[in-house]
Amino acid sequence: DVKVTQSSRYLVKRTGEKVFLECVQDMDHENMFWYRQDPGLGLRLIYFSYDVKMKEKGDIPEGYSVSREKKERFSLILESASTNQTSMYLCASTFRGGGEAFFGQGTRLTVV
Amino acid sequence: QQQVKQSPQSLIVQKGGISIINCAYENTAFDYFPWYQQFPGKGPALLIAIRPDVSEKKEGRFTISFNKSAKQFSLHIMDSQPGDSATYFCAASMRTGFQKLVFGTGTRLLVSP
Numbered sequence: 001d002v003k004v005t006q007s008s009r010y011l012v013k014r015t016g017e018k019v020f021l022e023c024v025q026d027m028d029h030e031n032m033f034w035y036r037q038d039p040g041l042g043l044r045l046i047y048f049s050y051d052v053k054m055k056e057k058g059d060i061p062e063g064y065s066v067s068r069e070k071k072e073r074f075s076l077i078l079e080s081a082s083t084n085q086t087s088m089y090l091c092a093s094t095f096r097g098g099g100e101a102f103f104g105q106g107t108r109l110t111v112v
Numbered sequence: 113q114q115q116v117k118q119s120p121q122s123l124i125v126q127k128g129g130i131s132i133i134n135c136a137y138e139n140t141a142f143d144y145f146p147w148y149q150q151f152p153g154k155g156p157a158l159l160i161a162i163r164p165d166v167s168e169k170k171e172g173r174f175t176i177s178f179n180k181s182a183k184q185f186s187l188h189i190m191d192s193q194p195g196d197s198a199t200y201f202c203a204a205s206m207r208t209g210f211q212k213l214v215f216g217t218g219t220r221l222l223v224s225p
Contacts, residue, residue: 004155031211033212033213035215040121040217040218041217042118042201042215042216042217042218043156043201043213043215043218044215045212045213045214048212058212090155090156092155092213094211097211098144098205098207098211099144099211100146100158100161101146101148101156101158101213103148103155103156103157104155105153105154105155106153106154106155
C-alpha cells in the first residue's frame with residue numbers, strides 16, 4: 001500500500017515559533033509538493049521539489065521555506081509562525097512525468 | 113491563466129440522483145484533468161482523470177465530460193449514494209514543466225438518504 005505520511009495530524013504553535021512539518025513518501029517519487037487548504041480557496045501550492053536539494057516556489061511561498069535532503073522526505077518550514085498561517089497543510093508526491101498525485105492525511109496547524 | 117474555476121461551492125443531492133460539478137480553465141496548455149475526492153480527515157485521493165484527446169471517460173458511476181473548445185470539464189456522479197458525500201476538487205496540469213497540479217476551489221457534496 002503506497003503511502004505519503006505526514007508527521008503530525010494536529011499542531012498548535014505560538015506566534016513567532018519556528019515550525020517544521022515533515023512528509024515522507026515510500027513510492028520513490030521524484031516530485032514532492034506542499035499545499036495549503038483553506039475553505040473556499042481550494043488547494044494552493046506553496047513549494048515543490050523535483051529532485052533532492054531542488055526546490056521551486058509555488059503560488060504562495062511567502063513566509064515558508066522547504067528542505068529536501070533525501071528523496072523520500074520533504075519538509076515545510078514556517079520561519080516565524082503567524083496566525084494567518086493557521087490552515088490545513090497537505091503533502092503530495094508524483095513521479096517525474098506527473099500523473100496521479102498521492103496525498104498525505106494532512107496536518108491541521110493552529111497558530112495562536 | 114493558471115486558474116481552474118469550479119462550481120458549485122456546495123451541492124445537495126438526493127440518494128439515487130445525479131450530481132454534477134463543473135470546472136473551467138483558461139490555459140490551453142493544460143493536458144491532464146483529474147478529479148480528486150476528499151473525505152473529512154483525509155487527504156484528497158484521485159477519483160478519475162481525463163486527457164483532452166477524448167470527450168468522455170467513465171469509471172463505474174463516475175463520468176468526466178470534457179469540452180475542449182469551451183475549455184470546460186465536468187464530473188457526473190450517477191445514482192449518487194450517501195457514501196459519495198465528500199469534497200470534490202477538479203485540477204489541471206501541463207505535460208511540460210513540472211506537471212504541477214492547479215486545483216479548483218472544491219465542491220462539498222452531500223447526498224441525503
